[in-house]
Amino acid sequence: MESSKIGLIGLAVMGQNLARNIASQNFKVSVYNRTTETMTSFIEAHGSDNLVGQADLKEFVESLESPRKIIVMVKAGRPVDLVISSLLPLLDKGDTIIDCGNSHFPDTIRREKELSEQSIHFIGCGVSGGEEGALKGPSLMPGGNKKVWSELEPIFTAIAAKDFSDKPCVTYLGNDGAGHYVKMVHNGIEYAVMQMMAEAYDVLSKSFGLTAPQIADIFEKYNEGKLQSFLFEIAVPILRQKDDLAEGYLLDKILDKAGQKGTGRWTAIEGMERGVDISTIVQAVNARIVSSRKDFRTELATKYDNPSVGKQLPTEALEEIIKELESALYAGMLLSYAQGFDLLRAAAEEMKWDLNYAEIARIWEGGCIIRAQILNTLHAAFEKSNNAPLWTIEDIVADLQESWGSLRTVTILGAQSGAPMPSLSAALSSFEGMSSARTSANFIQGLRDSFGAHTYKRTDREGTFHTEWGN
Template identity: 40%
Template sequence: MSYMVMGVSGSGKSTVGRLLAERLQLHFIDADDHHLATSVEKMSQGIPLTDDDRWEWLQKLNHLLQQAENTNQEVVLACSALKGQYRQILGEGLASPLKIIYLHGEEDVLRSRLGNRKGHFMTDVLLQSQLQTLEIPQEALHLNIVHTPEELVTQIMQHFKPDSASPSFTVSSVASLGIIGMGVMGKSLALNLAGKGISVAVFNRTVPGKEEQVAERFAEENQTLPLLPFSELPQFVQALEKPRRILLMVKAGRAVEELLDQIQPLLEEGDLVMDGGNSQYQDTTRRVAEMKTRQVHFLGVGISGGEEGALKGPSLMPGGEKAGYEKVADILNFLAAQDKNGKPCCTYVGPDGAGHFVKMVHNGIEYAEMQALAEAYQLFRYHLNFSPSGIVEEFTKWQESGLNSYLLEITIAILQKQEDGTLLLDKILDAADQKGTGGWSTAAALELGTSLDSIAAAVMARHLSALKEQRVQAATLYGIEPEQLVGVPLLHAQQLKQAFEGVKLINHAFGFELMRQASLQFQWNLNLSEIARIWTNGCIIRSQLMEELVEMLKTEGPLLQHPCIVERLSAIFLPFKETVAAGIKANAALPVSSAALNYFLGYNTVQSPANLIQAQRDYFGAHTFRRTDQPVDQYFHVDW
C-alpha cells in the first residue's frame, strides 16, 4: 500500500511525507527532487509551470511508483499533484490506488512558511498560481496544517489502520468536522462531505422511544463512508481534530441555546461552532459576542438548496468572526456548489449576524417569487382557461427566453406530476405554511426604513391562505367568481410573461436594497455582487437573472436605477400594468404582482401625496414638516 501526501507549496507535504515514511519504514519519494532542470529554472524566476512542463515529470514519477510496486515495495510520495488529471497520470498502471493525504491551510499561513524557507526554487510568488490551479481531491484524507507534522502523521496513521483480514482501511477516531443534528439537512451535508473523503463525526440527541441511536444507524447505512457516530456529546467532541469545527443543524431558537449551553464546557480556546439553521440574525450577533468572551469562534451560516443542495452542493453564507471563517473556509468551499467558473458558491459575508441576515433576505426573495409564479398559474388556469399541460408549455417558453430559474423548473415539474391519472396539485390543500424568515425580512425592512412591498405581500398572502374556512364562507357570502379575461389568449400569455418579469426584477431589487441598507447601517461592508455570485448555483433562487446581477451589482447604488434594469422595466411597463389591471378586474387576487407594480408607480412619482400626510400629522400632533421653499434641514409647525 503506497501513499501520496499532496498540497500546494508551503503545506509541508515533504516534511510530513518523509516523517510518515520513517514511521512506517517505507521508501520516500520527494517529487521536487525529480523536476526537470528547465522547470526548476522557470520556477526559480517566478514563472508558473504549464501542463506541458509537468508532463514528463509526472510520467517519471509514475514510472518510479510502478517500479516500486513491481518489487513489492511500498512508498510515500510527496507531490503537489494539483489537478485531477495529474493524479490520474501518477496512478496509471498501479494495481493498488494511492492513498491520498491532502494537506491544506490558509493562504497567509502558506505565504508565511514560504517566506521563511531558504534556498528552495519554489517561492511565494507562485503560490497564487498554484491555488488557482488546485483541484481539491474528493477521495482523500483532508488534514489542516495548523497541526504539527508529528500530529499530522499520527492522524494519518490513525486514519489508515490496516485490517489483517482485508486490504481495506478503517476510519480513524479523528474527524475533520462534527455535525450535530441528523435531520434531513444534517444527514445530507454529512453525506456530501464524507462522500468526498472528509471524515465527519455525527451526533444526534437521544429521546427515548422517539430518537434512539439515530447517528449510529445513519453511519451503519453508509458503512463505506468516513462517518463517526455518537450519542454522547463528550465523546463526539473528543473525536474532533483540533481546533474543533462543529456545525449545528438543529431548529432555530431554543434548541440552539440549549445545545450551546451543553457544548461550551467541552470546548477549548480556538474551537469553532457554526449554526447552520435559519436563526434570527440578532440572535447570531449576540451569540458571536458571547462565544468570543469564551475564546470560541461562532459563525452563523446561511445554507440554501434544500435536501438536494445539501447533498450535491448548497449555497453557503457564513457570517461572524473572520478568524473563525478562516478556520473552516476549506471545508465550506469543498461542501458548496460551484458557479459557472468553478468557484465555490460560498463567501465570507460579513461580521456579526450578516450571514443569517443575507440568508433571511434570500428566503424573502424566494417567498415573493413563489407567490408571483402562483399568481401567474392562477391567471393562466382560472382566467385564461389554460390546461395544466398548456401552462407547462408556456412556462417552458419562459425558460427558453431569459426567465429560467430553479423555481420555474420545479413549477413545471409540479404541473406534470400525476397521481392515479389526475394532477396531484389539485389534491393539495391551498393553505401555505411558512417558517418565519419572510416575516423576519419584513420586520427588518421596517427597522431599517426601507421598502419590501412584494416580500411583505407574499408573507401576508400565506397568512390569508391559511384562513381556508373563512375564505370558503366569504366566497359563499359575496358570490365573487373568477371571470374570464377577454382577448386572444396567446397575447395575454405574452403579457403575463412580461408582467412576471417585472415582478421578478422589482422583487430582487427589494432584496438587494434591503441588504445594501443593512450594510450601511450595521457597517457590514456587504459585497452584493459576491452575494449574487454565490446565489447562482446551489440555492433555491438561482436563475439566469442572478447570473446577470453579478455584473450589475458591481455598480454602486439602487438596483432599480441601474441602466440595464431601467431599460428592461421601461420596455415591459405597459404589459405589466395591463396584466395586473386585467387580472384584478377579473377578480384575481394578485398581492405580489400588484404590490410590485404599486411600488414601481410610486417610485416613479415626482410629486407624491405625502405632503398631505405631513400636513395631517402636523395638524393633529404638531409633528412639524419641511418646506419646498426653505432649506431641507429646517422644520416648521403651523397653527392650523
C-alpha cells in the same frame, strides 16, 4: 483511529445530506444526533471511513482534530442554545461552532458575543438548497470572525455549489450575524418570487380557464428564457403531476393553505424596522397569512358574489397575455431583488457589515432555491456599477423600462379576473412610487398638520410651517 476534520450535530434531512457531502469531498466527518437511533440507521446506510457516528457527545468531541470545528444543524431557536450549552464543558479555547441552521440573526449576534467571552469561536452560516442542495452542493452564506472563517474555508468551498463560472457559491459576508441576515433576505426574496409565480398560475387559470398541465407548457417555455430558474424548473412537473388517489391533477387537490417557518416574517419585520420598502416580500407573507384562514375565507365566499369570477377572456387574447405575463414576472422579480438588496444595504450600513452585493448575487447563482438566470444579470450589473443600488444601474433601468408596461397590464388583468396579485401589484406600486419625483405625501402632510400640528416643509422655500387650516 485518525481524528475527524470536522463534526456535525443534527441528523435530520439537512444534517445527513451535508455530512454525506463533506465525506464525499474527502474530509473525515464525525456525526452525532440527540436521538441515537437516527445516527445508527444513518451510519448503517451511509457510514464509511470518512463518515463516522458517535453515540456519546463526549466521544464525538474527542473524535475531532484540534482546534475543533463543529457544525450544528438542528432546529432553529432554543435547540441551538441547548446544543451549545451541552458542548461548552467539552470544548477547549479556540474551538469553533458553526451554526448552519436558519437561525434568526439577533440570536447569532448574541451567541457569537457570549461564546467569544469564553474564547470559543462562532460562525453563523446560512445554507440554502434544501435537501438536494445540502447533498450535491448548497449556496453557503457565512458570517463571523474572518480569521476563523479562513480556517473553515477549504471544507466549505469544497462542498458548495458552483456559480455560472464554475466558482464555489460561498463567500465570507461579514461579522457576527451577516451570514444569517443574508440568508434571511434570500428567503424573503424566495417568498416574493414563489408568490409571483402563484399569481401567474392563478390568473392563467381564472382568466382563461387553463388547466394545470396547460400552464405547465407555458411555464416550461418561460424556463427557456429570461425566467430560467430552479423554481420554474420544479414547477413544470408539479403542474403535470397526475393524482394517484383520484381523477385529475394533484395540484387541484392540494389544500390552499401555505405554511411558513418564519424567515419571510422576519424579513418583513426587518423592512419595517429599518424603513425599507420590501412590499413584494411583505405581501407574499400576507398572502400566506390570508391562505391560512381557509375556514373564514370559505365562509366569506358564501356571503360575497365576486362579479369578476367566471368571466373568462377569449382564447385569442391568450398568446399576447403569455408574453405580457413573462415580461411582468421578469419586472416583478427584478423589483423583489431590488427591494431585498435595498434591505441588505440598509442593514449593512447600520450593522457595519461590508456586504459585497455582486458577490451575494454570485453565490445565489447556484445551489440555492432562488438560483436563476436573473442572478447572473444582477451579478454582472452590480459588478459593472461597483455595487450601486440595483434600481439605478443602467442595464436594470433599461430592463425595467421595457417590462414596466407589462407589469401594469398583468395587474389590471388580475383585478379584472378576480385573481389577487398582492406581490406583482406591490412591485408595480413600489416601482411607480420610487420612480416618481413627486408622490401624494404632500396630502398626508396636510392632514397631519391639520389634526396634529405636525408641521410641514414647502417645495419653494426653506423652513418649517404650520397652518391654521380653513382659516
